[in-house]
Amino acid sequence: MSYTQKQITDALKLVQYPGTDKDIMGLDMVRNIKIEGKKIGFDLVFQKSDDPNIVPLKKACVSAILKFVDREAEIKGNIKVKAMHVVEEPKVLPKVKNIIAVASGKGGVGKSTVSSNLAVALAKAGAKVGLIDADIYGPSVPLMFGAESARPNLVNVDGKDLIEPHEAYGVKMLSIGFFVDPAQATVWRGPMASNALKQMIEEGNWGELDYVLIDLPPGTSDIHLTLVQTVPVTGAIVVSTPQEVALADAVKGISMFEGPGVNVPVLGMVENMAWFTPAELPENKYYIFGKDGCKKLAEEKGIELLGQIPIVQSIREGGDSGKPAAVNEDSVVGMAFADLAAKLNAAVDARNQKSAPTERVKITR
């Protein structure tokens, strides 16, 4: 009787690379498995020839095969260590701790409003925050921060020209609206829009930040793909109203992030326009777009509901006047966004403790 490849790979999946939660099969370190009778051999590939884990990992492989395949298997001396020298690509946004994509399925559900106010609330809570307006076809961040006339300068950092983000209410930001007339951007072809996003990420002088929020266009598009190919996105949040049509599109957004080729965890959903309370009837809640639609969807999908934001006149006015409503911390709106910021912080901490960093999606040609 001979052993099967599956027996071998199953056993080697139990060998973890020290200091990570990944196993040597998942890391693609095992190649050329050969089985001849009781003899088992394979190549164990390391990135560097002086990896301090070579000896302990070889021993762990031998033990795993003897324990889980057959204690009479001839494995000792048959594992060949190989070193693969890889050229490390320079890291994009090396000093940014968390990159958060803010997405929505349907347009007009308040994704930019949530991104802007959330960014302000995170900054008010003491975080260093950046905001990239990747909603190339309808950039609204400049309007929401009263920065329509901002024209960022170039600064020279270590011999490289970088774009200095505009700063308002404690948030550093870049938007395509700073560089072109928004009406012009709407007629751009996909590659132009994707290049603009890459440039804002790679050539912005972002420095050290706790968070960069990326306000994406509605739906799923080339821009989403460009984003996950350009940077390792820590997690996504999906904004929706409680309305059926919006929820159906939100599901598509969730599937896109969690899909096998992308693998960006969805940290939670935000229900915007959850209800309306008129100033003269503060006890009343009117569920204009339906009640708890997002809450129920989040429960169904096993995703956290990070917040419910009501329809409030000051949110719309704040967006139109260039002063996000969350700037007023003591208002009902300010408190709702502070709560959302705290929940996001906790969700990001939990994600970072539980799972390995996201990997950038590799470009296949």
Ligand SMILES: Nc1ncnc2c1ncn2[C@@H]1O[C@H](COP(=O)(O)OP(=O)(O)OP(=O)(O)O)[C@@H](O)[C@H]1O
């Ligand atoms: N909770 C709210 N209360 C009151 N007005 C809101 C609220 N959320 C969003 N709005 C208003 O709704 C409009 C659309 O919001 P916003 O531009 O943020 O949507 P969006 O989803 O980013 O749209 P797009 O599809 O263009 O990206 C804006 O005028 C905004 O001020």
